[in-house]
Amino acid sequence: MGSGQVTDWQGRHVTVAGLGVSGIPAAKVLHARGAVVTVVNDGDDARAREQAAELEALGITVRLGDGATLPKGTELVVTTPGWKPDKPLFEAARAAGVDIWGDVELAWRLRGPEAPPWLAVTGTNGKTTTVQMLASILAAAGLRTAAVGNIGVSLLDVVLGEEQYGDLDVLAVELSSYQLHWAPSLRVHSAAVLNLAPDHLDWHGSMEAYAADKGRIYEGNRVACVYNVADKATEDLVREADVEEGCRAVxxxxxxxxxxQLGVVDGILVDRAFIENRQQNAQELAEVSDVNPPAPHNIANALAAAALARAFGVPAAAVREGLRNFKPDAHRIAHVADVDSVAYVDDSKATNTHAAQASLAAYESIVWIAGGLAKGATFDELVAKSAKRLRGVVLIGRDRALIREALARHAPQVPVVDLDRTDTGAMLAAVQEAQRLAVAGDTVLLAPACASMDMFANYNKRGDAFAQAVGELGAGA
Known part of the structure; x- marks a missing residue:
């Protein structure tokens, strides 16, 4: 269907793969434009039947329990991000020469000629925080903006002018590797890859494929490709990207x-990229203390957000104001309380080893609460790099033995409490054991390095359980 914007959908046969957050809006949008839409879905449970009934009432065909077969006459497949590339439906589409788009690609194609430019962020960790920081900086500059995309706000809703978004000047867009895989024609104003570490390899098939999908965010950038100096793989992706003439690596x-580059000098965030005479000069943007919280990886997030904002022409003063105004989401290095001169910090969002390593690097002496679903991860590198900071470790969750074994290899001197429990009440016991191990000046850090679903509905519930347990400590103090 080409690579440009599509205006005439009348009578086009489109198959939408998957119900859910992006599948249902895509089906409705395409149907409203006159396309003949068929939704296919692997599941056939009560929730799926309820969603199917809603779409069928509009005149959309829905096939439940059959996500493998390509409907006859399909001219385009639009997929939800979670569907793996090796699904039989996609193999059939490729064999038939049928394009496969994701929700981001569809939004990109449907945007109008006056659509606002996109500033985009991807990476293994830190995407949501960076995009929120970016939106805060853009707003501080007086620009009308919204943080959208993988952050939980449908790009389809935004580009189609849903009322709450109005006329925007610029979008701060979070993109996952899944979304980028299915967005072949995306070409944004400027983009950042924050970091690259093994994640979702069961979906992508290999680290190389995962990195390549992240790197798609740089294709066609106009002003700046922002990379992490400490993570050479991100710079390599910039080198490989086909960008517009004049686009710079920052x-x-x-x-x-x-x-x-942007960096830190004597506690000051400075810009040596978007100024005149950058060989000799630097522009002060903010102080490290303006970043909330001022943990090293969060300062890196702030610098990436500042680089994208500066690429869009935002003045230095707005960077400082935007960072000061930014309030991080819950469960991201959130200080819960101090009890008996010990700080209790909730970073339940650290669901993989890369995120946990960044969290552990933020504190000097730690009692670490870890464990859950490992998702195929190994923990040797994480433990080896963090061993000198560990006062003690409390392990919970299904795959805790993997962390215990890594601790035995790389930190045998660190006391470990292995709680053989996966019930939700285990968190209170974990916090009580952590309190027993901690001394004044320590940080008890929930940074599980694992997913939460063996014990909790999601990482939010896990963090809430931690905060509640800490509250019970405080009440008993």
């Missing part, structure tokens, strides 16, 4: 920045 670093 690095961010926690050290002193070189020309065309």
């Amino acid at each position: 690095g961010f670093t926690l050290g002193t920045p070189g020309p065309s």
Whole structure:
């Protein structure tokens, strides 16, 4: 169907793969434009039947329990992000020469000629925080903006002018590797890849494929490709990207920045990329204390957000104001309480080893609460890098033995409490054991390095359980 915007959908046969957050809006949008829409879905449970009935009432065909067969006459497949590339439906589509788009690609194709430019962020960790920081900086500059995409706000709703978004000047867009895989024609104003670490390899098939999908975010960038100086793989993706003439590579670093970089000098965030005479000069943007919380990986997020905002022409003063105004989401290095001179910090969002490593690096002496669903991860590197910071470790969850074994190899001197429990009440016991191990000045850190679904509905519920348990400690103090 080409690579440009599509205006005439009348009578086109489109198959939407999957119900849910992006599938249902895609089906409705395409149907409203005159397309002949068939939705296919693997599941056939009560929730799926309820969603199917809603779509069928509009005149949309829905096939439940059969997500493998390509409907006859399909001219385009639009997929929800979670469907793996090796699904039989997609193999059939490729064999028939039928394009496969994701929800981001559909939004990109449907945007109008006056659509606002996109500033986009991807990476293994830190995407949501960086996009929220970026939106805060853009708003501080007086720009009308919204944080959208994988952050939980449908890009389809935004580009089609849902009332709450109005006329926007610029979008701060979070994109997952899944979304980028299915977005072949996406070409944004400027983009950042924050970091790359093994994740979702069961979906992508290999680290190389995962990195390549992340790298798609740089294709066609107009002003800046923002990369992490400390993560060479992100710079390699910039080198491989086909960008517009004049687009620049801009690095961010926690050290002193070189020309065309943003970095930190004596507690000050500075810009040596978007200024005149960047060989000799630097522009002060903010202080480290303006970043909330000022943990190293969060300062890196702030620098990436600042780089994208500066690429869009935002003045330095707005960077400072935007970072000061930013309030992080719950369960992201959230200080819960101090009990007996011990800090209790909830980073339940650290659901993989890369995120947990960044969290552990933020504190000097830690009693670490970890464990859950490992998702195929290994823990040797994480433990080896963090061993010197560990006062003690409390393990919970189904795959805790993997962490215990890594601790035995790389931190045998660290006391470990292995709670042989996966019930939700285990969190109170974990916090009580952590309190027993901690001394004044320590941080008890929930940074599980694992997913939560063996014990909790999601990482939010896990973090809530931690906060509640800490509250019970405080009440008994």
